[in-house]
Amino acid sequence: MEILVCVKRVPDTAENEIEINSEGNDIERDDLVYSVNEWDNYAVEEAIQIVDKVGGSVTVVTVGDDESEEVLRREMAMGAENGLLLSDDAFEASDGKGIATILAGAVKKGNYDLILTGAQADDGAAEVGGMLAAIMDYPYASLVNTIEVQDGKLKIGREVEGGNQDMYEIEMPCVLSIQTGINEPRYVGIRGIRKVASVEIPKQGASDLGLDPSSVGEAGKKVNRVDYFVPEMGEGAEMLEGSTEEIIEKLIDYLKAKGGLK
Amino acid sequence: MADVFAYIEHNQGVADDSALELLTAAKKIFPDAAVTAIVMGSGGDLDTVCNEMAASYNAVWKVDNAAFSFPDAEAARKALLNILPGDCVLLLSHAHLGMDLSPGLSIKMDSAYISDIVDVEGLEGSTLKVIRQEFTGQVSTHVHADISNGAVINVRPGVFQPDESKAGGGEIVDKSGDIGDVSVKRKYLETVQAEAGEVDITKSEVLVSVGRGIEEEDNIEMVFDLAEAMGADVSCSRPIVDAKWLEKARQVGTSGQTVKPKVYLALGISGSFQHLGGLKGNPFVVAVNKNPKAPIFQVADVGIEADILEFVPELTEKIKELG
Numbered sequence: 001m002e003i004l005v006c007v008k009r010v011p012d013t014a015e016n017e018i019e020i021n022s023e024g025n026d027i028e029r030d031d032l033v034y035s036v037n038e039w040d041n042y043a044v045e046e047a048i049q050i051v052d053k054v055g056g057s058v059t060v061v062t063v064g065d066d067e068s069e070e071v072l073r074r075e076m077a078m079g080a081e082n083g084l085l086l087s088d089d090a091f092e093a094s095d096g097k098g099i100a101t102i103l104a105g106a107v108k109k110g111n112y113d114l115i116l117t118g119a120q121a122d123d124g125a126a127e128v129g130g131m132l133a134a135i136m137d138y139p140y141a142s143l144v145n146t147i148e149v150q151d152g153k154l155k156i157g158r159e160v161e162g163g164n165q166d167m168y169e170i171e172m173p174c175v176l177s178i179q180t181g182i183n184e185p186r187y188v189g190i191r192g193i194r195k196v197a198s199v200e201i202p203k204q205g206a207s208d209l210g211l212d213p214s215s216v217g218e219a220g221k222k223v224n225r226v227d228y229f230v231p232e233m234g235e236g237a238e239m240l241e242g243s244t245e246e247i248i249e250k251l252i253d254y255l256k257a258k259g260g261l262k
Numbered sequence: 263m264a265d266v267f268a269y270i271e272h273n274q275g276v277a278d279d280s281a282l283e284l285l286t287a288a289k290k291i292f293p294d295a296a297v298t299a300i301v302m303g304s305g306g307d308l309d310t311v312c313n314e315m316a317a318s319y320n321a322v323w324k325v326d327n328a329a330f331s332f333p334d335a336e337a338a339r340k341a342l343l344n345i346l347p348g349d350c351v352l353l354l355s356h357a358h359l360g361m362d363l364s365p366g367l368s369i370k371m372d373s374a375y376i377s378d379i380v381d382v383e384g385l386e387g388s389t390l391k392v393i394r395q396e397f398t399g400q401v402s403t404h405v406h407a408d409i410s411n412g413a414v415i416n417v418r419p420g421v422f423q424p425d426e427s428k429a430g431g432g433e434i435v436d437k438s439g440d441i442g443d444v445s446v447k448r449k450y451l452e453t454v455q456a457e458a459g460e461v462d463i464t465k466s467e468v469l470v471s472v473g474r475g476i477e478e479e480d481n482i483e484m485v486f487d488l489a490e491a492m493g494a495d496v497s498c499s500r501p502i503v504d505a506k507w508l509e510k511a512r513q514v515g516t517s518g519q520t521v522k523p524k525v526y527l528a529l530g531i532s533g534s535f536q537h538l539g540g541l542k543g544n545p546f547v548v549a550v551n552k553n554p555k556a557p558i559f560q561v562a563d564v565g566i567e568a569d570i571l572e573f574v575p576e577l578t579e580k581i582k583e584l585g
């Protein structure tokens with residue numbers, strides 16, 4: 001099975017506090033530690049496990065700049081065979097539809113049976129997978145948390161409210177967005193990264209993909225993030241201050257009063 | 263002005279909480295619009311929901327088809343494409359069904375998709391101005407969307423007050439004959455219910471809830487020690503279950519359990535809307551987090567800026583001394 005996995009380079013929220021820059025037009029990007037979007041690691045792991053079982057190969061693709069190459073290499077160190085960097089000035093500032101249009105360009109150039117995305121990324125939009133499927137006219141399922149290969153089809157589970165799971169049969173080629181917890185993504189050590197450090201990663205732009213530059217990037221977008229801001233804080237919590245001992249004393253008083261201690 | 267629609271989710275004859283929240287959101291965008299509810303389903307329950315919605319919405323479009331005996335986004339997308347006017351605005355809830363249905367629908371309708379909005383600033387010409395959040399609520403953004411060709415808008419559940427005015431009095435229009443072919447390449451098989459766990463946190467009065475801030479599996483033990491000293495049960499956020507450190511039945515949130523404790527102690531939990539969506543009944547919330555800007559402090563009653571790995575053992579010690 002030929003599997004394409006879409007991955008995005010995002011600021012690592014476990015490593016950084018996200019702050020807004022002085023102009024308010026972006027987050028403060030100096031000193032940010034970046035990593036692969038959490039959901040995408042699960043998608044790559046799932047793709048590798050499928051190929052281990054039924055054969056084929058895994059390609060990881062990202063839309064980004066030269067720095068995004070590092071996330072492709074990381075996923076290749078996990079076991080993805082090929083990487084593909086989609087990069088062009090015309091792609092800059094794309095909205096979700098623009099990203100999906102660019103990825104669809106790569107899908108059309110390939111011969112993939114299955115395309116995986118993460119359920120959502122740092123902007124929390126959860127849109128690219130469903131848009132890509134619609135552009136390709138492929139069936140789609142979001143929030144997938146099990147995949148079982150059957151002949152010519154997949155049996156999948158979608159996570160829904162309350163942790164219940166809706167089971168479906170889906171035809172290929174299809175697009176699935178992957179939910180966290182579907183597997184346990186393998187650990188990638190420095191040695192693994194070193195092994196793929198010199199592998200050639202092809203880079204493709206609008207003309208390679210046969211894309212009209214005005215359909216993507218700034219020119220093609222309908223949805224525009226104009227700034228970042230921190231909302232007027234409501235009253236918020238009463239913050240307990242003082243030494244740890246004083247804080248604990250106050251907290252215990254609260255817990256007693258509210259029935260939090262038995 | 264564009265025609266405005268809301269997609270109503272329902273289950274066994276009962277409309278989802280989002281049904282009347284979408285009406286509030288729609289009126290915030292178009293204060294004078296007539297808003298039409300779309301109710302898709304199959305059989306008897308459907309009329310109950312349609313009648314209920316007719317009291318609040320200006321019109322109700324009913325779609326009765328066996329394909330919708332189960333809420334299937336792939337089939338719904340095809341049906342909607344056949345009945346909706348091209349440049350309309352459709353609102354849905356940003357939950358499991360809306361995430362499955364909306365992005366693809368916007369492509370097929372060639373309209374703007376605006377995901378997970380938390381507020382509406384207004385409409386200027388054909389530019390819709392809304393507010394979203396990024397990085398699990400750590401920052402907000404103003405988003406401007408060109409809706410001249412219509413829009414599909416997913417609305418965050420629980421942030422708009424439900425419109426209880428019952429000022430609709432709408433007519434129910436049967437659109438079942440207009441949906442066309444709804445056969446799809448994805449076939450629903452069954453729903454597997456979540457497994458019950460060793461504790462039922464939905465019944466707990468006091469919950470000590472642990473999130474990714476606990477850092478390592480071995481540290482979970484200190485949370486159980488605290489819970490034992492307090493006479494509480496242990497619950498958690500999703501990443502703890504994903505890492506298989508605790509069982510799924512302990513997860514609080516939209517894809518986990520809905521809990522109604524008296525007291526909720528959130529340790530190293532950032533406060534994403536999917537987590538908070540499982541916290542009902544207005545409990546007394548205490549949050550301990552090392553980041554003073556964590557969104558959880560906006561919803562907590564009492565906040566403590568501290569490293570839980572140091573704070574929790576000390577608190578446990580003190581509570582034991584009381585005992």
Ligand SMILES: Cc1cc2nc3c(=O)[nH]c(=O)nc-3n(C[C@H](O)[C@H](O)[C@H](O)COP(=O)(O)OP(=O)(O)OC[C@H]3O[C@@H](n4cnc5c(N)ncnc54)[C@H](O)[C@@H]3O)c2cc1C
Pocket residue numbers: 014119120143398472473474475476498499500501502513514515516517518519529530531532533534535536537540550551552553556568569570571
């Ligand atoms: C469809 C869908 C459904 C979902 N359903 C759920 C759900 O049901 N339940 C759920 O919980 N999530 C759910 N999520 C995931 C959700 O979006 C968040 O990713 C998740 O809630 C984050 O969990 P967290 O707060 O533990 O982790 P994080 O967001 O990583 O936050 C960790 C927090 O710990 C703090 N911290 C770190 N170290 C320490 C320390 N030593 N001491 C004190 N504080 C520390 C950090 O400052 C941070 O605020 C869902 C997501 C999707 C897309």
Ligand SMILES: Nc1ncnc2c1ncn2[C@@H]1O[C@H](COP(=O)(O)O)[C@@H](O)[C@H]1O
Pocket residue numbers: 005006007008037039040061062063064096099116117118119120121122123124125126127128129
């Ligand atoms: N720039 C990008 N390059 C490749 N894939 C992306 C990109 N942006 C988003 N995706 C994919 O789309 C998924 C959902 O992201 P989003 O729709 O932005 O929330 C991610 O998990 C990725 O799989």
